[in-house]
Amino acid sequence: xxxxxxxxxxxxxxxxxxxxxxxxxxxxxxxxxxxxxxxxxxxxxxxxxxxxxxxxxxxxxxxxxxxxxxxxxxxxxxxxxxxxxxxxxxxxxxxxxxxxxxxxxxxxxxxxxxxxxxxxxxxxxxxxxxxxxxxxxxxxxxxxxxxxxxxxxxxxxxxxxxxxxxxxxxxxxxxxxxxxxxxxxxxxxxxxxxxxxxxxxxxxxxxxxxxxxxxxxxxxxxxxxxxxxxxxxxxxxxxxxxxxxxxxxxxxxxxxxxxxxxxxxxxxxxxxxxxxxxxxxxxxxxxxxxxxxxxxxxxxxxxxxxxxxxxxxxxxxxxxxxxxxx
Amino acid sequence: xxxxxxxxxxxxxxxxxxxxxxxxxxxxxxxxxxxxxxxxxxxxxxxxxxxxxxxxxxxxxxxxxxxxxxxxxxxxxxxxxxxxxxxxxxxxxxxxxxxxxxxxxxxxxxxxxxxxxxxxxxxxxxxxxxxxxxxxxxxxxxxxxxxxxxxxxxxxxxxxxxxxxxxxxxxxxxxxxxxxxxxxxxxxxxxxxxxxxxxxxxxxxxxxxxxxxxxxxxxxxxxxxxxxxxxxxxxxxxxxxxxxxxxxxxxxxxxxxxxxxxxxxxxxxxxxxxxxxxxxxxxxxxxxxxxxxxxxxxxxxxxxxxxxxxxxxxxxxxxxxxxxxx
Numbered sequence: 001x002x003x004x005x006x007x008x009x010x011x012x013x014x015x016x017x018x019x020x021x022x023x024x025x026x027x028x029x030x031x032x033x034x035x036x037x038x039x040x041x042x043x044x045x046x047x048x049x050x051x052x053x054x055x056x057x058x059x060x061x062x063x064x065x066x067x068x069x070x071x072x073x074x075x076x077x078x079x080x081x082x083x084x085x086x087x088x089x090x091x092x093x094x095x096x097x098x099x100x101x102x103x104x105x106x107x108x109x110x111x112x113x114x115x116x117x118x119x120x121x122x123x124x125x126x127x128x129x130x131x132x133x134x135x136x137x138x139x140x141x142x143x144x145x146x147x148x149x150x151x152x153x154x155x156x157x158x159x160x161x162x163x164x165x166x167x168x169x170x171x172x173x174x175x176x177x178x179x180x181x182x183x184x185x186x187x188x189x190x191x192x193x194x195x196x197x198x199x200x201x202x203x204x205x206x207x208x209x210x211x212x213x214x215x216x217x218x219x220x221x222x223x224x225x226x227x228x229x230x231x232x233x234x235x236x237x238x239x240x241x242x243x244x245x246x247x248x249x250x251x252x253x254x255x256x257x258x259x260x261x262x263x264x265x266x267x268x269x270x271x272x273x274x275x276x277x278x279x280x281x282x283x284x285x286x287x288x289x290x291x292x293x294x295x296x297x298x299x300x301x302x303x304x305x306x307x308x309x310x311x312x313x314x315x316x317x318x319x320x321x322x323x324x325x326x
Numbered sequence: 327x328x329x330x331x332x333x334x335x336x337x338x339x340x341x342x343x344x345x346x347x348x349x350x351x352x353x354x355x356x357x358x359x360x361x362x363x364x365x366x367x368x369x370x371x372x373x374x375x376x377x378x379x380x381x382x383x384x385x386x387x388x389x390x391x392x393x394x395x396x397x398x399x400x401x402x403x404x405x406x407x408x409x410x411x412x413x414x415x416x417x418x419x420x421x422x423x424x425x426x427x428x429x430x431x432x433x434x435x436x437x438x439x440x441x442x443x444x445x446x447x448x449x450x451x452x453x454x455x456x457x458x459x460x461x462x463x464x465x466x467x468x469x470x471x472x473x474x475x476x477x478x479x480x481x482x483x484x485x486x487x488x489x490x491x492x493x494x495x496x497x498x499x500x501x502x503x504x505x506x507x508x509x510x511x512x513x514x515x516x517x518x519x520x521x522x523x524x525x526x527x528x529x530x531x532x533x534x535x536x537x538x539x540x541x542x543x544x545x546x547x548x549x550x551x552x553x554x555x556x557x558x559x560x561x562x563x564x565x566x567x568x569x570x571x572x573x574x575x576x577x578x579x580x581x582x583x584x585x586x587x588x589x590x591x592x593x594x595x596x597x598x599x600x601x602x603x604x605x606x607x608x609x610x611x612x613x614x615x616x617x618x619x620x621x622x623x624x625x626x627x628x629x630x631x632x633x634x635x636x637x638x639x640x641x642x643x644x645x646x647x648x649x650x651x652x
Contacts, residue, residue, distance in 0.1 A: 006437070008437040008438070009434040009436065009437070009527075023529060024434070025432040025433075025528065026430075026431075026432045026433055026434060026526075026528075027434065028356040028357065028358060028366060029356065029357035029358075030354040030355065030356050030357065030366070031354065031355035031356065031357065032354060032355075040354060040356070040366060042373075042432065047368075047373075104352075105352075106351040106352045106368065107351075107352055108335040108350070108352060108353065110335065111332070111334040111335070112334070200352075201335075202351065202352075203349060
């Protein structure tokens with residue numbers, strides 16, 4: 001949940017004066033997104049989302065994020081579309097922060113994904129990877145393999161408080177990942193955070209993707225590996241091969257995966273598990289304890305990391321080797 | 327801001343099946359209300375607010391609150407109206423909590439009230455007091471004069487941490503309030519929490535009142551005293567007599583205030599300041615410190631309490647004595 005900034009009616013009306021959307025009728029801070037403040041805004045012209053970019057988002061990255069959403073929407077992918085003002089940039093300023101207005105996307109995120117939804121997510125991710133091939137802007141992945149060791153060092157000596165031996169286990173896995181991380185796989189623009197709360201479904205079908213504020217250039221198949229981590233484990237920690245197969249098949253139905261990409265999925269998934277383990281560990285250690293904020297348990301991703309470490313091949317994700325090499 | 331409970335699509339759809347509102351299109355947790363979880367819900371029939379009642383609200387009080395809103399709406403007062411299901415009670419159950427669906431009220435609360443808005447609030451409060459004269463249900467005020475001493479005792483010995491000498495000052499004022507509290511003024515149904523964030527304005531006019539979850543039976547003029555505290559002080563702590571006059575005149579234009587009620591306003595306002603000083607002090611002491619929650623400063627109401635203690639008569643609130651006795 002996230003509303004970090006309060007906005008007054010007068011300043012919001014002044015912001016909206018740049019648009020042809022009629023009078024402001026109401027606005028409410030909404031519990032969506034963790035990096036920014038979001039408001040549901042109703043005007044005589046309809047319902048919109050106002051996003052204010054808080055400090056954790058680098059202002060220099062905003063043209064990449066905004067441009068990406070415009071590009072994706074122009075390519076027919078369903079995502080929030082920046083609403084253009086009468087003139088000037090879609091990026092404005094409000095309450096001392098950069099802000100932009102977006103179309104409102106109907107749909108709901110699923111708390112308990114099923115295999116068919118995993119298939120649709122795989123397809124939508126592949127659709128995004130295809131649609132961004134012509135996108136000109138670039139943003140390096142600030143949370144890729146070379147950032148993980150410094151991130152871990154930033155956690156200080158308290159990792160073993162989370163689980164005894166965790167420091168040694170992470171250091172060993174970091175060494176393995178740095179040594180084995182692929183360098184010759186196809187790259188492109190990743191969503192890089194396509195968790196269930198960033199995918200909307202409406203009446204049983206995927207209706208859109210949101211929250212592109214981790215999007216970046218990196219290995220495309222790494223994005224699929226992130227989704228395998230985020231969507232295909234059960235609440236008891238078990239990997240669901242039916243969901244894994246559906247997700248990978250869904251992806252391949254839209255965009256090909258080379259044998260090299262399929263071979264690399266286990267190491268990429270180990271990397272994805274490490275990336276979320278480390279950011280959660282960092283927050284676990286650095287965010288003060290409180291009864292109001294539920295910090296995400298880093299051990300969830302420790303368990304996922306261990307699962308992916310014992311995977312032999314992509315077959316363990318549900319993809320048969322014949323079809324994998326087809 | 328408040329979203330305490332997560333709700334899944336399946337359970338929300340099941341809840342909505344009792345209504346004739348078409349398919350569920352989207353829902354978002356919103357940052358509104360401090361006692362309950364609120365969601366903005368969009369269906370094929372329109373936009374609604376879903377309120378889930380959390381533990382701090384006594385379930386036995388819900389028929390009073392819901393009935394009050396229905397009564398007020400029937401009397402023509404603009405407030406959220408419980409949406410009736412096809413059959414059965416407007417109170418349902420969702421995510422293990424009582425919940426109800428309400429009409430969506432357009433409008434925005436004002437961060438910086440002006441005198442004209444204070445006048446409108448006075449009128450709306452008087453309209454509510456008039457409209458509830460025929461309301462049959464009763465709910466005693468759990469935060470009235472007899473509750474303040476136990477509330478202060480519940481704060482323990484730490485009041486002086488907030489400001490040296492605060493304990494003695496509160497004890498002295500509690501004694502004065504208990505001795506001088508009026509017992510013969512007209513009573514009725516109070517909003518009892520009509521702060522600026524509970525009053526919506528649209529295009530310059532008051533468009534509705536929300537959040538009736540402190541409503542109760544008590545001295546009517548005490549409700550006006552609460553509003554004087556909540557609306558008529560400037561950010562530098564000074565009481566604005568122009569706003570005070572406008573609010574009292576706005577009230578009297580709709581509903582009379584007897585000379586006895588006017589005479590009692592200073593003591594009632596001291597009580598109102600004490601009530602919010604004590605609940606804020608209680609939260610200040612009992613809610614753990616965190617970088618995420620901004621606790622409201624009890625000293626704001628200490629300053630208001632001191633102001634009201636040095637008031638000589640209602641003339642100090644901007645009401646001339648001739649008009650007061652008229």
